[in-house]
Amino acid sequence: MENKFEYNQEITDKLTDVYKEVIKDLGEDPNREGLLKTPERVAKSVQFLTQGYQQDPDAILRSALFQEDYSEMVIVKDIEVYSQCEHHMLPFFGKAHIAYIPDGKIVGLSKLPRIVDAYARRLQVQERLTLEIRDCIQRTLEPKGVAVVLECSHMCMQMRGVEKQNSSTTTSAFKGLFLNNDSTRKEFINLIQARLH
Numbered sequence: 651m652e653n654k655f656e657y658n659q660e661i662t663d664k665l666t667d668v669y670k671e672v673i674k675d676l677g678e679d680p681n682r683e684g685l686l687k688t689p690e691r692v693a694k695s696v697q698f699l700t701q702g703y704q705q706d707p708d709a710i711l712r713s714a715l716f717q718e719d720y721s722e723m724v725i726v727k728d729i730e731v732y733s734q735c736e737h738h739m740l741p742f743f744g745k746a747h748i749a750y751i752p753d754g755k756i757v758g759l760s761k762l763p764r765i766v767d768a769y770a771r772r773l774q775v776q777e778r779l780t781l782e783i784r785d786c787i788q789r790t791l792e793p794k795g796v797a798v799v800l801e802c803s804h805m806c807m808q809m810r811g812v813e814k815q816n817s818s819t820t821t822s823a824f825k826g827l828f829l830n831n832d833s834t835r836k837e838f839i840n841l842i843q844a845r846l847h
């Protein structure tokens with residue numbers, strides 16, 4: 651699966667005009683050298699950062715499902731997350747930790763970070779992002795349990811607003827054994843906190 655992203659020329663043109671106006675409204679000169687290409691760059695950048703709308707996370711997971719008897723916990727942790735809040739369209743970013751307990755099916759490991767990106771590259775709130783990742787894994791893999799934990803810093807709380815530069819937000823979503831079995835959930839929490847190397 652390649653990472654190539656194709657910009658939509660019509661949307662690029664439309665947004666380029668919009669950002670030219672934004673720059674003017676901010677009191678800057680869109681015709682000065684350093685800013686000449688900026689509206690087009692921003693037009694492309696926002697398309698890149700919201701490309702998740704064109705992706706189908708269920709299909710991403712379904713593209714690499716394998717039958718396997720392994721029935722212990724699988725954890726992929728410290729997955730970088732870059733998203734933007736739907737309220738201010740400012741970045742929030744941090745780490746995702748994902749675990750599941752297979753029930754006959756495992757998934758290609760790289761597909762978990764891929765669905766994180768597919769949901770993160772939209773206008774989001776951290777809570778919904780967490781639930782969407784969990785529910786996608788539940789639907790497609792039908793595992794015995796799923797756990798998703800996100801730890802993120804929100805630029806809208808750091809650069810502006812309440813201006814709390816060191817705050818971070820943790821969200822979690824559990825299903826199946828992670829929800830119903832305390833020791834499974836504890837094992838997961840211990841493993842994502844552990845530094846094995």
Ligand SMILES: Nc1nc2c(ncn2[C@@H]2O[C@H](COP(=O)(O)OP(=O)(O)OP(=O)(O)O)[C@@H](O)[C@H]2O)c(=O)[nH]1
Nearest residue numbers: 735736737742774775776777804806807810811812
């Ligand atoms: N629950 C949740 N809230 C978020 C997220 N990202 C941003 N927010 C919050 O969304 C809220 C929007 O509140 P408003 O009062 O409408 O916006 P605002 O006046 O800009 O608020 P301040 O950020 O407090 O200045 C703020 O409290 C943000 O901190 C998120 O991922 N989840």
Ligand SMILES: [Zn+2]
Nearest residue numbers: 735737738806
């Ligand atoms: Zn915000």
